[in-house]
Amino acid sequence: MSGTEAPAVHFENVGMRYGMGPEVLSDVSFEIAPRSFQFLTGPSGAGKTTLLRLILLSVRPTRGLVSVFGEEVSGISNEALTGLRRRMGVVFQDFRLLDHLTTYENVALPLRVQGRSETNYRAEVVELLRWVGLGERMHVLPPLLSGGEKQRAAIARALIARPELLLADEPTGNVDPTLARRLLRLFMELNKLGTSVLIATHDFGLMDLIDARRLVLGDGRLRIEE
Numbered sequence: 001m002s003g004t005e006a007p008a009v010h011f012e013n014v015g016m017r018y019g020m021g022p023e024v025l026s027d028v029s030f031e032i033a034p035r036s037f038q039f040l041t042g043p044s045g046a047g048k049t050t051l052l053r054l055i056l057l058s059v060r061p062t063r064g065l066v067s068v069f070g071e072e073v074s075g076i077s078n079e080a081l082t083g084l085r086r087r088m089g090v091v092f093q094d095f096r097l098l099d100h101l102t103t104y105e106n107v108a109l110p111l112r113v114q115g116r117s118e119t120n121y122r123a124e125v126v127e128l129l130r131w132v133g134l135g136e137r138m139h140v141l142p143p144l145l146s147g148g149e150k151q152r153a154a155i156a157r158a159l160i161a162r163p164e165l166l167l168a169d170e171p172t173g174n175v176d177p178t179l180a181r182r183l184l185r186l187f188m189e190l191n192k193l194g195t196s197v198l199i200a201t202h203d204f205g206l207m208d209l210i211d212a213r214r215l216v217l218g219d220g221r222l223r224i225e226e
């Protein structure tokens with residue numbers, strides 16, 4: 001790879017407020033390098049989800065500059081925005097599984113969107129579902145899954161298309177510590193295959209397991225602990 005490869009994410013003096021509310025983020029500057037692994041942490045309400053929404057381009061900064069995969073996103077067309085989003089895998093805090101599709105179909109969705117045929121992807125989806133411990137639950141609709149099972153289905157869906165950038169909002173909040181460690185291993189394996197990973201978490205036990213960079217939010221500011 002060339003040394004000039006664009007960072008997955010670049011923020012420069014980003015400020016963000018919702019409507020007329022107070023500024024949630026102030027002068028936030030950082031980069032996520034290609035193939036890097038980091039945690040995003042800070043107290044409840046510090047703006048972790050807001051920062052993920054900015055990267056996902058689902059909210060716009062009030063000031064400053066946001067670039068994703070080398071593209072500055074202000075004024076970007078909807079088509080280009082969809083193209084950038086497809087390169088990301090996201091684990092939302094509230095899972096966002098589609099209730100009318102089975103667990104298997106939810107996880108297969110990103111591959112279907114890519115136009116791949118089921119014969120081509122079925123084995124891959126089943127293998128990942130087994131890996132996250134949902135092999136026996138793949139034909140179940142999400143409303144019948146437990147909180148931890150929904151979380152694992154959401155993680156599998158985010159990973160299945162091997163995204164260039166994985167964003168995960170509290171991805172171990174609903175699972176026991178043993179499974180949390182396995183999921184962390186899964187994120188690290190994905191990272192070794194070339195995906196940049198950003199995990200928002202309060203879980204110090206999880207962060208202490210590995211020596212990864214930490215982006216720490218507090219009072220609207222971002223501090224980086226290498």
Ligand SMILES: Nc1ncnc2c1ncn2[C@@H]1O[C@H](COP(=O)(O)OP(=O)(O)OP(=O)(O)O)[C@@H](O)[C@H]1O
Binds near residue numbers: 042046048
């Ligand atoms: N859609 C919204 N409209 C107005 N204010 C919002 C909205 N979303 C978040 N906020 C406010 O922005 C601030 C940061 O919220 P955010 O959800 O980004 O924090 P967080 O660090 O992810 O919190 P938690 O760890 O509890 O999920 C909070 O004060 C929150 O009330």
